[in-house]
Amino acid sequence: MGKDQQDLGLSLSLSFPPNLTPSLVPSSASDPNPEYLRTESIRSFLRGIDVNRPPSTADCEEEAGVSSPNSTISSSVSGKRSERDGNNGDELELERASSHGISDEEDGDASRKKLRLSKDQSAILEECFKEHNTLNPKQKLALAKQLGLRPRQVEVWFQNRRARTKLKQTEVDCEFLKRCCENLTEENRRLQKEVQELRALKLSPQLYMQMNPPTTLTMCPSCERVGVPPNASSTVDPRSHHHSHRHHVPINPWAPSRPFDALHPRS
């Protein structure tokens, strides 16, 4: 449990520059009740069809029986689920008590039936998910009881919901990194151009003579950034640099230029 929560927490705790994130986050990501769910649920509601209608006696008996058509049967057959359910009295009881409204006719098909949750059920689940994206067993049972679902359904819903959240976050991360890459490419292009210009100057002494003295260019020894000394006339405010420069190192314009990658090696 701990590992998973950590993973999710890491994924979700990524922060982005405020100017990037909002435009990148898909509207649906923050929408607890997406249009898709709304329209579908509304249609379902209007038709008076609720795939998760409250359990009837027959349904309960059916669920409790051996031949459940739904996931319950397959899950109770599968090792993991049977182990789990067999050791949890409350959960098993709820499993039996809750229903999906599967009739006996439908029961014949052993294939799993996927049932859409109602609008209300989805809304409540979303609300709970907003509060905490994982559930402890008590919360799960309570929620399942409240929604008329099996605890396993609630559990699965939360798992799938976490997966959707992670997927959205991955998309946002990807978009952010793409932009970073674009920005760096652009900066690299700009710097390469600058290097070319400086090399051109180096090759034409006449132009060089018209240049300002090289001492007007200084470099921060710690970060190797080109700066402007305080006495130089410039629009750049030296105080805006990230640390004080008491030791500006004059740049030798004849020194071989280093490409951007050499200045910013990837660790």
Place this chain on the structure above:
DNA sequence: TTTTATCCCTTTATTACTTCA
């Protein structure tokens, strides 16, 4: 060390919706 519960990941199946001939 073994057991159990829970997680995530991947895959499958189902449903509802859209597109197009």
Place this chain on the structure above:
DNA sequence: TTTGAAGTAATAAAGGGATAA
């Protein structure tokens, strides 16, 4: 304009491996 097949997106659920208690 209607209709049915095909395609697509969303998502419920299963199964399996990993991990913590």
